[in-house]
Amino acid sequence: MSVRRRFLSAAVTALLTAGLLAPGAAAEAAPPGPTDFLSGFLLINTNSRKCLTVDDGSSLAVQRPCRDQRSQMWRMRLATWTGLFQIQNLRSGRCLTIAAGGKDNNNRAVQAPCDDAQSRRWRLLDAPGDTFLMRNANSGRCLTIAGGEVGTGVPAVQNDCDGHRSRRWSGELIGGNRP
Template sequence: MSVRRRFLSTAVTVLLAAGLLTPGAAAEAGPPPGPTDVVKGFLLVNIGSRNCLRVVAGTGRAVQGPCRPDASALWRMRLATMDGLFQIQNLRSGGCLTASRGPAIVQFRCDDAPTRRWRLLDGAGDTFLMRSVVSGRCVTAAGAGAVVQGTCADVPSRRWHGQAEGGNRP
């Protein structure tokens, strides 16, 4: 099963359990009343650098660094729309991954802005790419710990996998 389908399947299960979606009504259903947590408390590990996506305390910067399960490196995936767009929220700051006007990836308060919506694209193996719906570019692990937007290509610097606390994939 593709990564995107796995996250969407989990999201539909959550919505059904919460009574926000009834069986058979999925095609008619509009967006949920707000973003719905799909997976919470996992690391986003870059395949190329083997570092994790993190936030820098007191700044809006998203960076890559050591994979330690502290809150600055833990994320939750929130279903933002029924067509499979997600918000990616940091557990320490509460901010959402945001595509800036330039190449930088930052975090900002979670709201309905399109700059905070991402589509998961299947990568090689059990990996995925995170593509901004605004810029059409993907979260990329660059040199010196930087995280930027880059052309979406199935290459290691743009491929990520989720790792739950304890080592399992969500």
């Protein structure tokens, strides 16, 4: 089973469990707060094949070789019934956001307390080749690696949601095989 199929299969199972795909689910009912949706996965940049990481003692999100460390593990939390998610780092318990709620290209991705700020909410969009984009709810821009670089330690930033490979991500549940 492909990485995307394992990831999506777990996501669909979580949606069914949460009742979000059940017929007749009340669309107008709001969740009481963020609800765990999918936990324990890596976010892998399609261009670099490196994982989104938050180093110890840092708030900055960068890419590093995938090593299944807790600083590279994420939890997706359903923030609204409209499909917005918080993306929470398992090591720190903090959420992925754009620094100071910035809306410009190249504003850095950081982690901050998981609160109701729109900059801490993301929408997953289908992309080519079994990948997805992560669009920030506040800025409308997508998570990417600065300059499309493939080196270790390059920061994650936001940029226009175009077709560049550095804007595309795949998810891998821990315990899966990486290509």
